[in-house]
Amino acid sequence: MAAVHGDVHGHGHEDHHPTGIMRWVTTTNHKDIGTMYLWFSLAMFFTGGFLALGIRAELFQPGIQILEPEMFNSFTTLHGLIMVFGAIMPAFVGFANWQVPMMIGAPDMAFARMNLWSFWLLPIAASLLVSSFFVPGGAAAGGWTFYPPLSTQGGLGVDMMIFAVHILGASSIMGAINIITTILNMRAPGMRLMDMPLFVWTWLITAYLLVLVMPVLAGTVTMLLTDRHFGTSFFNAAGGGDPVLFQHIFWFFGHPEVYIMILPAFGIVSEIIPTFSRKPLFGYSSMVYATASIAILSCVVWAHHMFTAGMPTVGQLFFMYATMLIAVPTGVKVFNWTATMWRGAMTFETPMLFAIGFIFLFVIGGFSGVICAIVPIDIQVQDTYYVIAHFHYVLVSGALFALFAGAYYWLPKWTGHMYDETLGKWHFWLSMIFFNLTFFVQHFLGLAGMPRRIPDYALQFADFNMVSSIGAFGFGMSQLLFVYIVIKCIRSKEAAPEKPWDGATTLEWTHLPTPAPYHSFEKPPVFKPVSH
């Protein structure tokens, strides 16, 4: 985003930074790094999207048309890995980089060089993942969850995936440490923890989850690596190991991971809903407590991914009850958002549309989540398209829609230009329609008995698969519109108003000019707490 130039509005100090490519290689500025995170995740979003469209093209009709089964499995595997680790997570870190310092009145992130390092690890990991398609044996094909013994069968592609996961994990841990340190130490004088904007709160809790679970993931992929090459038998029954052990460790990481991808989304939505309702967030402290409870509960529900792996009755019951319990704090959040909108004076610019779309569709994903939590029903829907539909409702219309909402909300602050409101609304409605066309029908496919991760299917699934594929292509194309809107916004000649959203109350809107200068809050702002 070249338009993020410093020294606007006559701040009277120089921004010492190299120009051209060296600016991006050597920068320690949180805004530059945030920008790189966001562009990187957008590029990965389209890479993962390309794989998704490959999957949907193959599933357009029964029979094998364009992807042989092994290649199809590689597509589903890499689609999952790239979207989770390459698109959604880095995008939220990009938001944190841009917004956390500005929202707490800090001049930059606490560890500026580590910040740059944690970004530049990402392209390395991504190129490992993408280039694994071209090595002998092809890319990993054991699913994004890479359960052994299947994942011990693969070739070099699996090892490349393991190293990519190591690197991505290291990057995430560094990012998380940076965010925790920044939030705990660099808030403007007078800003107590319970005065922080909710986006900052959700990221603080998310960062703790990251520090807790990413090392677990690193451990489990290392065990997989030594099983593959150094003769250990952690996950090999013939050597005294247990394949199900892998699933326990993986999901001990994997379930909190789900909340790592959704809690910052809750944060973004909790900023946008009050702004466009022109009314303070309802139940600020219960929002904070709900976020914390979700994070804590997320650490004790992992085995609900494994109800069909077989476990004792009490085990199944415990994980069922614990999982259902998550619905309570999540429900509190939805009720609070509704109460925030109630008797507000709402306007419906694109960020608000995406935020409402988020709530609407995320709740559907929440319902199917409760249904999946019920062990007997999960026995039927586990590993079917029902589960695919469920987690795309929480990850696409959840996390991704919140990212879009946040991007439209803060684009004027970042670039100093307004995005095209009409096109933004088009983007929202096209995404909304095509998303549902793609994924709503997958609930029915799952109920009717279509397993996930199959390249070909029985004839009774043909009609809804065709509908889903059409929706997917529509959804993919609609996202090109987003790229166009962002580029148009950056290149626009027209300056955005100083405060385009009259209901905004956080520091970046009230205490900084638009666009935000290259160095902001070199002197900490005077923060006046509002009572919650």
Next chain:
Amino acid sequence: MRNKSVATLIGMSVLALYSSMAVGSKYNFPEPQSTIAQDIYDQHIALLWICLAIFIGVFGVMFYSVLKHRKSLGYKAANFHHSTTVEVIWTVIPCLILIAMALPATKTVIAMKDTSSPDMTIKATGYQWMWGYDYLQGEGEGISFFSKLSTPRAQLENKEPKGENYLLEVDNNLVVPVGKKVRIILTANDVIHAWWVPALGVKQDAIPGFIRDVWFTADNPGIYRGQCAELCGKDHGYMPIVVEVLDEESYAKWAAGKLAGVSNSVVSLAAVSTDVVSSGAEQAIDAIEENLDNN
């Protein structure tokens, strides 16, 4: 103008709902053929109604607010931002709803896990990419065969028209008698597979080196089709499960015929199984099986 669009919207959603019902059972769970499958079916429908009620409640309020509390209508924002009473209420009510959901589910879980005193026991072994069945106990004890996809390759490659049971047909069906408690013991030879027959309400992972078990009692004779549900490599989509439920008399006849055939073909079958089954895994299975029986 607004009323008109609201009316159109409601009309369209009613139409959409109605047509989705017309699609009917094809896109719901298959018709349940066992008490467990029936329980699952009923609980799912009950949950859908509960979700629908909550959905209408929450979004009724939200969309009323979206329509009425607009700046463009000149609505002035209120300034309230918390109320302990309502927050307690909307924490407690979901808890009660969840308890109501959990009670019947708990009963079903306990029933599902009770694999004790079966009328017959069959071992199912997952291979890349087919199933092996061994009748271990009960009528038909000693029967043993493999069950592979029987859809011709040409249909997969779109060179022939696809048959009615495309990808859901096998060379040897798993045959069981109606009304008997059948316990399936599961393991795998290479990677994890999952044995799933939706109409019987049974899904269980088959894990190499370990034994898991499930049970079902089929209510009616018929043919029930399922698929492997755990990604197991290249041909994961091509290892269906077909359970053929016969009345007692026909089953006895089938078993007798099969057993008579076994004595003739036992040599060839043994040759196949030493090829495919690693003896170490077999031994491990035997040991664990003893363990399972002791519990």
